[in-house]
Amino acid sequence: MLLKYGNHAQRAQHLPGIARGEVRWCQGYSEPNAGSDLANLQLKAERDGDEFVLNGQKIWTSHAHLSDWIYCLARTDPNAPKKQMGISVILADLDTPGITVRRIDLISGYSPFCETFFDNVRVPVANLVGKENEGWTIAKAILGHERSSIGRSIARQPGSAQREVVARARKHLGVVEGAIPDPLLRDEVAALGMREEAFHLTLARIQQGAESGTPGPEGSITKIVGTELKQKRFELGMKVAGVQGLGWEGPGFDDDDLEYTRDWLRSRASTIEGGSSEIQKNIVSKRVLGLPEGGK
Amino acid sequence: MSGHRAPSLLLNDEQKMLSKTAHEFIRERAPAGRIRTFRDSEDQVGFSRELWNEMAELGWLGLQIPEEYDGLGLGFFDLCVVLEQSGRELMPEPFVSTLLLGTQALLLGGTEAQKKTLLPGIAAGETLVTVGYEEGGRHGDHSKVETVARESAGGFELSGEKIQVLDGHLADRIIVSAATSDADFTLFMVDPVQSGVTITRQNRIDGLNSAIVRLDRVSIGRDSIVGDLDGGAKLLRAVFDRASVGLAAQMLGGSEQAFADTIEYIKEREQFGVPIGSFQALQHRSVSVFTEIALTRSVVLAAARAIDEAPDDVPKLASLAKATASETFLHAAKEAIQMHGGIGVTDEHDIGFYIKRAQAAYMTFGTPSQHRQRWAELHGY
Numbered sequence: 299m300l301l302k303y304g305n306h307a308q309r310a311q312h313l314p315g316i317a318r319g320e321v322r323w324c325q326g327y328s329e330p331n332a333g334s335d336l337a338n339l340q341l342k343a344e345r346d347g348d349e350f351v352l353n354g355q356k357i358w359t360s361h362a363h364l365s366d367w368i369y370c371l372a373r374t375d376p377n378a379p380k381k382q383m384g385i386s387v388i389l390a391d392l393d394t395p396g397i398t399v400r401r402i403d404l405i406s407g408y409s410p411f412c413e414t415f416f417d418n419v420r421v422p423v424a425n426l427v428g429k430e431n432e433g434w435t436i437a438k439a440i441l442g443h444e445r446s447s448i449g450r451s452i453a454r455q456p457g458s459a460q461r462e463v464v465a466r467a468r469k470h471l472g473v474v475e476g477a478i479p480d481p482l483l484r485d486e487v488a489a490l491g492m493r494e495e496a497f498h499l500t501l502a503r504i505q506q507g508a509e510s511g512t513p514g515p516e517g518s519i520t521k522i523v524g525t526e527l528k529q530k531r532f533e534l535g536m537k538v539a540g541v542q543g544l545g546w547e548g549p550g551f552d553d554d555d556l557e558y559t560r561d562w563l564r565s566r567a568s569t570i571e572g573g574s575s576e577i578q579k580n581i582v583s584k585r586v587l588g589l590p591e592g593g594k
Numbered sequence: 595m596s597g598h599r600a601p602s603l604l605l606n607d608e609q610k611m612l613s614k615t616a617h618e619f620i621r622e623r624a625p626a627g628r629i630r631t632f633r634d635s636e637d638q639v640g641f642s643r644e645l646w647n648e649m650a651e652l653g654w655l656g657l658q659i660p661e662e663y664d665g666l667g668l669g670f671f672d673l674c675v676v677l678e679q680s681g682r683e684l685m686p687e688p689f690v691s692t693l694l695l696g697t698q699a700l701l702l703g704g705t706e707a708q709k710k711t712l713l714p715g716i717a718a719g720e721t722l723v724t725v726g727y728e729e730g731g732r733h734g735d736h737s738k739v740e741t742v743a744r745e746s747a748g749g750f751e752l753s754g755e756k757i758q759v760l761d762g763h764l765a766d767r768i769i770v771s772a773a774t775s776d777a778d779f780t781l782f783m784v785d786p787v788q789s790g791v792t793i794t795r796q797n798r799i800d801g802l803n804s805a806i807v808r809l810d811r812v813s814i815g816r817d818s819i820v821g822d823l824d825g826g827a828k829l830l831r832a833v834f835d836r837a838s839v840g841l842a843a844q845m846l847g848g849s850e851q852a853f854a855d856t857i858e859y860i861k862e863r864e865q866f867g868v869p870i871g872s873f874q875a876l877q878h879r880s881v882s883v884f885t886e887i888a889l890t891r892s893v894v895l896a897a898a899r900a901i902d903e904a905p906d907d908v909p910k911l912a913s914l915a916k917a918t919a920s921e922t923f924l925h926a927a928k929e930a931i932q933m934h935g936g937i938g939v940t941d942e943h944d945i946g947f948y949i950k951r952a953q954a955a956y957m958t959f960g961t962p963s964q965h966r967q968r969w970a971e972l973h974g975y
């Protein structure tokens with residue numbers, strides 16, 4: 299984001315630290331009332347001389363407790379005619395007085411996400427990225443990038459989901475080789491394996507299309523398909539484990555199974571974070587299929 | 595294929611051109627509604643011989659047939675480009691019987707004499723060759739064959755009955771499976787004019803033409819064997835793999851057209867004062883169909899490519915393509931009817947023909963669950 303939208307001074311100040319891996323950043327987009335409807339965000343940024351005064355709350359800021367800086371979407375013009383207008387991108391040092399960070403525990407027991415509160419936080423106007431009140435364009439560009447990379451990033455190795463589930467089935471059903479004895483289960487595993495192969499071939503086809511200069515519209519569905527595939531993998535991996543998949547911690551469960559169960563729970567977020575599957579489908583309906591705008 | 599570099603899944607410039615030409619020709623000359631016309635007029639042929647000849651002149655029937663047999667000597671991939679377009683309009687012409695079953699059986703197992711006699715005629719649109727394998731009652735298990743071939747003085751004597759033999763009513767040759775030992779069967783070339791062959795035309799939902807072929811002590815020579823004696827199971831499996839991929843290409847086309855017609859319809863049709871395509875319930879279901887079609891395109895292209903370039907990958911990818919395309923086509927056809935509302939279930943509207951073809955194609959060359967079972971076996975579980 300800084301590479302593309304930051305000014306010279308901002309790039310000089312921040313990029314070297316990022317490149318060296320010394321300074322960690324988090325993303326402050328979502329708020330309690332601005333999730334899917336991100337443009338509804340309310341974090342207030344009022345101009346006071348050459349400072350902005352920030353008041354409000356962000357949620358789901360990943361790794362905020364471990365980060366040094368945050369880039370936020372803030373409302374700089376509350377009277378703008380459309381809610382997409384009047385939004386700006388502002389950078390803040392998380393050590394600035396008035397910022398407090400509280401961790402969120404997920405159903406998996408992990409807590410890499412935080413709520414971040416802003417109480418009269420003062421940051422220099424020089425921390426504004428791009429033009430004031432024109433932050434929505436930047437935000438959309440970053441989200442687009444994030445979404446197209448999610449499908450690809452969860453793809454892993456072709457065939458790995460099938461191998462993982464088959465290995466778990468062997469372990470828990472005690473069948474060292476040959477056919478999985480339950481034909482219905484085997485059918486589900488094969489359906490997963492086929493889906494995985496189809497997904498990888500589709501990623502390859504998208505890649506080849508892009509390389510040959512004729513990108514097709516399929517890129518828009520990779521997040522939906524990839525996240526559903528991931529969830530299906532964990533569902534089946536849990537199913538074959540039976541009651542050994544029910545452990546939370548402690549005796550009677552091995553570490554691999556405990557971790558797998560936590561990962562299964564974590565996988566439920568994949569169709570929500572980074573734009574939910576429903577929101578993706580809204581976008582594909584309009585942009586790719588050209589269906590008319592309707593009730594939101 | 596898993597773990598390897600993906601094959602090229604793009605059409606080259608010639609193939610794009612071929613796809614476009616075929617699309618325009620078929621849309622103009624062979625709209626899906628012809629199926630109704632053939633049915634209602636009780637047409638004796640059930641498809642258009644003229645159109646078939648024209649396509650032969652365009653080179654489409656001989657695309658994959660080697661040049662020495664008067665074909666163009668291109669690949670199965672090229673054939674699939676045309677098959678996809680033929681599927682869009684559910685063409686009842688003998689693509690499956692002659693180009694997929696008959697031609698592939700000849701290419702994979704035919705003797706030089708058989709190929710010389712038949713392939714040039716196929717490329718020219720004059721000869722129809724089909725395969726009779728279905729006997730009914732065994733739900734797609736074609737490994738057990740009740741039709742028998744008894745050795746006789748000059749060769750063999752065939753007795754039995756094949757059902758739903760595609761284009762069996764007109765075929766110049768019918769390749770049939772017949773048991774030759776306890777363990778295996780053999781494929782034999784039968785000329786339907788021979789004594790002892792009775793052909794009874796059948797009518798199916800999907801507009802493809804088929805017939806019951808009854809064999810009553812039909813005498814044939816040893817030169818009628820296609821492939822090896824007692825080698826029928828392996829050869830038929832290989833023919834089915836190719837035919838599955840070709841049929842999957844047709845199903846891909848059928849899915850695309852049913853979907854395109856549906857999207858157009860829901861943009862136009864208004865209820866509650868707005869186009870019904872603005873309703874989110876229909877939008878999200880449309881995206882699901884779009885998604886399935888995108889995945890299907892990838893697997894069909896990969897399987898078609900493997901037939902030309904990576905024979906070891908064919909069994910897995912053929913099963914993947916057939917299973918995926920079968921589910922997608924039926925899904926797309928069901929959604930198409932639902933989104934058309936009442937008009938969608940009338941005979942007057944063409945969209946209903948898609949579900950009929952989808953169901954028939956689903957049941958042909960193995961159902962998705964049979965292919966998933968095979969996939970599991972091929973992957974060692």
Ligand SMILES: Cc1cc2nc3c(=O)[nH]c(=O)nc-3n(C[C@H](O)[C@H](O)[C@H](O)COP(=O)(O)OP(=O)(O)OC[C@H]3O[C@@H](n4cnc5c(N)ncnc54)[C@H](O)[C@@H]3O)c2cc1C
Pocket residue numbers: 325326327328330332333334335357358359360411567570571572573574575576577580594
């Ligand atoms: C694990 C995790 C990590 C995250 N990381 C970050 C991060 O780093 N930075 C950040 O800024 N945010 C982050 N998020 C927030 C994430 O972007 C939001 O959770 C997401 O956009 C959904 O918003 P919401 O949770 O408010 O749900 P809501 O918007 O309230 O949605 C609830 C349900 O309603 C559906 N829905 C909403 N609107 C529509 C509509 N128009 N049509 C149909 N259905 C609709 C949704 O699909 C969902 O099923 C993270 C979330 C999670 C769970």
